[in-house]
Amino acid sequence: MSTASDITTSEPTAPGVMSRASMLVCVAAIVLVVALFAGPRYGLLLLIGLGFGLALEGFRFGFTGPWRRMILARDPSGLIAQLVCIGIVAMAAFPLLAANGAELKGAHAPIGMAMIGGAFVFGACMQLVLGCGSGTLINAGSGNAVGAVALPFFAIGSFAGAYHLSWWTSLGSLPMMTLSGTDGLMVTLAGLVALAGLAFLLRAKGTFHMPARYVGAIVVLAGLAILHLVVAGQPWGVVYGLGLWVAKGVVAVGGDLSGSTFWAAPANAAQVEASLLTDITSLTDLGLIGGAALVAWWRAGLASPAGKLPARAWLAVIVAGLVLGYSSRLAFGCNIGAFFSGIGTGSAHGWVWFVAAFAGSWAGIRLRPYLGLEARR
Amino acid sequence: MLMTLRAACVAAATAIVPAMAQAELGPLVEPSDLRAAMTTTKPTVLDIRSEDAYNEGHVPGALNAPYGLFRGPSDNPGQLVSVEHMTQVLRGLGIKADTPVVVVHQGTDQTDFGGAARVYWTLKTSGVRPLAILNGGMNAWTAADQEVATGPAPEVTPSEITVSYSDKWLATRQDVKAIVDGEDTAQLVDARPEAFYEGRTKHGAAAQPGTLPQSRYFTHDRWFGGDEPARINPELIRQLASENGFGQDDSLVSFCNTGHWAATNWFALSEVAGIETVRLYPESVVGWSNAGYDMANVPGLFENLYNKIFGRY
Numbered sequence: 001m002s003t004a005s006d007i008t009t010s011e012p013t014a015p016g017v018m019s020r021a022s023m024l025v026c027v028a029a030i031v032l033v034v035a036l037f038a039g040p041r042y043g044l045l046l047l048i049g050l051g052f053g054l055a056l057e058g059f060r061f062g063f064t065g066p067w068r069r070m071i072l073a074r075d076p077s078g079l080i081a082q083l084v085c086i087g088i089v090a091m092a093a094f095p096l097l098a099a100n101g102a103e104l105k106g107a108h109a110p111i112g113m114a115m116i117g118g119a120f121v122f123g124a125c126m127q128l129v130l131g132c133g134s135g136t137l138i139n140a141g142s143g144n145a146v147g148a149v150a151l152p153f154f155a156i157g158s159f160a161g162a163y164h165l166s167w168w169t170s171l172g173s174l175p176m177m178t179l180s181g182t183d184g185l186m187v188t189l190a191g192l193v194a195l196a197g198l199a200f201l202l203r204a205k206g207t208f209h210m211p212a213r214y215v216g217a218i219v220v221l222a223g224l225a226i227l228h229l230v231v232a233g234q235p236w237g238v239v240y241g242l243g244l245w246v247a248k249g250v251v252a253v254g255g256d257l258s259g260s261t262f263w264a265a266p267a268n269a270a271q272v273e274a275s276l277l278t279d280i281t282s283l284t285d286l287g288l289i290g291g292a293a294l295v296a297w298w299r300a301g302l303a304s305p306a307g308k309l310p311a312r313a314w315l316a317v318i319v320a321g322l323v324l325g326y327s328s329r330l331a332f333g334c335n336i337g338a339f340f341s342g343i344g345t346g347s348a349h350g351w352v353w354f355v356a357a358f359a360g361s362w363a364g365i366r367l368r369p370y371l372g373l374e375a376r377r
Numbered sequence: 378m379l380m381t382l383r384a385a386c387v388a389a390a391t392a393i394v395p396a397m398a399q400a401e402l403g404p405l406v407e408p409s410d411l412r413a414a415m416t417t418t419k420p421t422v423l424d425i426r427s428e429d430a431y432n433e434g435h436v437p438g439a440l441n442a443p444y445g446l447f448r449g450p451s452d453n454p455g456q457l458v459s460v461e462h463m464t465q466v467l468r469g470l471g472i473k474a475d476t477p478v479v480v481v482h483q484g485t486d487q488t489d490f491g492g493a494a495r496v497y498w499t500l501k502t503s504g505v506r507p508l509a510i511l512n513g514g515m516n517a518w519t520a521a522d523q524e525v526a527t528g529p530a531p532e533v534t535p536s537e538i539t540v541s542y543s544d545k546w547l548a549t550r551q552d553v554k555a556i557v558d559g560e561d562t563a564q565l566v567d568a569r570p571e572a573f574y575e576g577r578t579k580h581g582a583a584a585q586p587g588t589l590p591q592s593r594y595f596t597h598d599r600w601f602g603g604d605e606p607a608r609i610n611p612e613l614i615r616q617l618a619s620e621n622g623f624g625q626d627d628s629l630v631s632f633c634n635t636g637h638w639a640a641t642n643w644f645a646l647s648e649v650a651g652i653e654t655v656r657l658y659p660e661s662v663v664g665w666s667n668a669g670y671d672m673a674n675v676p677g678l679f680e681n682l683y684n685k686i687f688g689r690y
Contacts, residue, residue: 035682036678036679036681036682037678039682039685040682040685040686
């Protein structure tokens with residue numbers, strides 16, 4: 001029985017100074033081209049996306065891994081770091097949203113049966129591919145084969161989930177519940193402190209450590225997320241862009257999206273028609289992939305490890321990718337859209353998402369050995 | 378023979394009297410002349426301000442027809458409304474082809490005058506004559522201590538008019554394309570300020586900054602004297618027209634962003650300066666740019682980026 005550690009790699013070589021310099025010039029040129037053709041706001045969004053990618057891969061900070069470590073080893077460090085980061089974003093986002101309600105909107109969504117189910121399933125699948133929304137983009141960008149395979153199926157799943165969304169929400173959802181203003185911020189911060197405290201109390205002895213790279217990640221990600229809100233007028237999200245790419249592809253080959261309430265809605269239909277460079281989430285997603293690829297290349301050159309996983313495992317990855325995309329759409333977001341941005345901008349569904357997804361992660365970790373994704377314990 | 382001669386004289390006399398009364402209602406009418414006309418020719422007074430402004434006080438007997446009735450959708454405000462819509466509007470106002478109409482605006486400034494000019498142009502193109510604009514608008518009316526009425530509009534008997542647009546004063550997109558392509562000869566005149574003409578700024582609904590190819594610009598507010606931004610001085614207009622190379626035999630097409638300022642230029646050149654062939658391109662640059670046709674003075678990629686970053690548009 002082969003394991004995930006049974007991987008052959010070619011000898012990596014870090015690129016030299018000239019290569020690195022010209023790569024930076026290339027990246028700057030690409031951002032400039034986007035700014036010239038689509039507008040300065042979109043160039044800036046691509047840059048923010050690159051920043052996210054650089055930070056997540058550069059600081060080796062993510063969402064899936066820390067939850068896995070909490071569940072398996074009761075190491076709460078990464079989870080607490082995420083909660084601190086969200087707290088910082090909330091401290092800026094709540095006042096910004098309160099003062100600029102017309103121009104800025106939060107990541108608000110209704111809690112419902114499908115939303116909770118979707119979050120649970122998402123949490124499970126995220127442990128199967130070892131990546132959530134941003135994680136899959138980062139993995140794909142940095143050359144991880146599992147991430148690269150999961151990504152297109154994630155996109156297809158997201159498209160399909162959006163297509164059917166109105167059916168799922170009709171199963172029953174509550175009216176939108178949002179926290180706002182100073183009271184909302186206090187409640188949010190209290191909730192984050194309580195969750196962090198709980199995680200800390202549940203830790204195994206000697207596991208808690210807050211390395212410098214976590215601190216760096218917290219600061220950079222929070223800063224970029226606040227900047228994203230100001231520049232884009234909406235919080236950082238991941239899943240919409242992926243589904244949009246598939247929607248554009250469907251339309252390009254002659255498909256008809258008028259049968260879907262979601263894709264036929266004026267705003268979404270217009271975005272399918274418009275240039276990719278004017279879609280906020282697409283730009284940050286491309287930036288994420290690019291940023292991760294840049295860091296991976298900078299460190300070690302392009303040498304992607306060809307994983308030797310059994311066929312069963314690859315099938316699981318494909319199915320998990322599809323399910324990740326589909327369920328995140330039902331849940332109104334992935335880790336970024338629902339957990340990070342939802343809680344950070346005062347949506348009640350973010351909290352519910354977290355609980356359901358964390359429970360799902362626990363189930364997903366249990367499921368991994370049976371799917372050949374790691375040695376049975 | 379004497380009978381026929383007398384009959385002919387009577388016929389001629391009766392024909393001349395109403396014609397003379399009609400000739401008095403020129404392109405512009407002063408408040409005192411309108412007051413007098415209200416007892417003789419009894420024109421339909423059309424107040425194009427908002428309903429609130431109308432209710433606060435209007436010319437006695439005036440009807441309210443807010444400017445928006447004559448304008449297109451928000452993504453192409455200058456678009457000429459359909460003949461069906463115009464027919465409904467004019468029927469509701471009881472206006473027939475030979476109803477004398479006086480257009481009344483607020484009279485605040487040059488841009489406000491443009492609204493009256495645009496409505497005047499729309500009515501003339503719909504075949505309504507004679508037409509006049511109250512010189513100085515409601516502001517001049519109240520300043521001349523004329524009677525102001527309040528309350529709802531008077532009852533109107535709907536008319537049976539069926540509108541069809543004359544092409545004498547109307548330049549369509551195809552007409553302008555023909556001029557730009559060299560198939561037709563006319564001078565395109567941009568009524569906008571220089572910044573718009575040079576492509577340094579643009580209207581929110583326009584696809585890109587710039588102007589129509591081969592055009593010249595003559596900003597609409599130049600027709601007004603510096604000390605009277607809301608009143609038209611016909612002598613000044615005729616003088617400016619001849620000084621600035623607008624000849625009596627010229628073929629001109631007036632345009633701007635949405636055919637509002639351009640209506641002022643059209644009014645000045647066609648109605649006051651008396652140039653025969655002046656047409657208005659109603660949808661103007663907003664319509665033209667969104668149709669994707671060639672434009673002049675469009676900033677390059679870098680200048681465009683600079684303009685967007687520094688908030689010029």
